[in-house]
Amino acid sequence: SWTASRDDRKVVSYDVYQGGVKLHSVGGAQTATVVTGLRPGTRYSFTVRARDAADNLSPAAGPLALTTAAGTGAGRDTAPGDFRATSHASGGAYYLDLSWVAPRTDGTVTEYGIELDGRPATSLVWGANAPRDRASYSFYAGTERGVRHRVRLRARLPDGTWGGWSAERTVVTGAGR
Template sequence: MPVSRAPGLRPAGLLPCSVALLALTACSGDDERPPAAPTGVTAQSSSATTVHVMWKRVKAAEDGETVEAYEVLQAGKKVKEVDADRTMVDIVGLKPSADYVFTVRTRDTAGNHSTPSRKVPVTTPAAPAEDSNPPTRPGPLRGEANGSRAADLSWTASTDDQRVVSYDIYQGNAKMHTVDGEETRTVLTGLRPGTDYAFSVRARDAADNLSPASAPLRLTTAQGEGGDGAETEDFRASVRKNTKDKAYYLDLSWTPPRTDGLEAEYQVYLDEVFVTTLAGSDDAPEGRERHTVYLGTEEGKTYAVRIRPRLPDGSWGAFSTKRTVTTGS
């Protein structure tokens, strides 16, 4: 069961840990259990010198360590590292007309690495001659919500004096997805039910010139059955005392929001103050998430506890029902 610590709290007799605010965990100098490897890895050429790599978020390790970062490897050598809250990155400075193989691995807060993900091959296109002309603006972006958690998008192809290599899909100012330049449609998943979105698309050529953005397409996903599915349900919190270290631990459990198999991450608040982030999983036993947060050794201290999910589309879900617990009660 994953364990996280509230800020400034640690068991008596233990040395303090050097822990990032967003990944507060128990001291784990002896931890050697690796986290899970990323799944759903894809690689798409964005230009003659750029490849866009994407993957699915990884849950926390069973020993309580949270995910600290993802490392992108090319031919076994690390070429990029991103924080745990990111699941895509552009690899730049590559050679045109070259074959590459990428993998992604997870690193936890104890410094353990997962095994690399499956190998994903990709070939960059040929470099164009001197080219400073961007593609034309993509034609009108069309689309509609596909139920409560997806959207079908299509657009008219851009033109370029060389050729269009890829299209980037944006939600507001944030890039969400990249598709091949031969494609003029895509399906975006992991959206939030009952939510207003503004999507746009930009074309990119082999010289990394970007077209102007299309006019935004505004749409609203369906509410879905039983509400918008963007909040945790049946949230429970209880306190127990560990007889070994004489410390109190907060045991949390809840039913995750419905995100079509794409796991959320969660922020924990004590007395309305953010204390830690917990990584969700796509295979929670019995359909429930279970995590533990270290509270310290003080008896008779009362906490108001609630959580909220960060969803795959980057938006925040609603806060859970507030629960009140007291150590030693």
């Protein structure tokens, strides 16, 4: 909620922003709104701008920073699903082949972080043609056969925060699955 703005041409609406992204507008007589779809244990920042009848915008009021209460699911609803990891050989080297189902979000997921053996390994970024269902990626894992790796991944969600981790998979170079 916020204090009503005053304008000589009448306030006709308020624009509500999360970070720098406009979420929605409410009528000029309203001084509160409800924001839904927030994730547990996540920090958010909101601002409000008044719009007058001449379509002028006021400076942003706020920001209001808040962190939602922790949830019980540890982000599982935002984790990539059906995560699979295998290995293949090519040209004297071994590669890890990953595939997963993109998490269901209110937008397109274009970036994933991949963790290998408990450490960040790489980021995978798609442009405008990011997969909305099953995605796959293959990356170099070395030249030695029989090396055991633990791998998992997570999505950078459309709001810029990281989702939950996928299940961790163990794969051995040269062993197939």
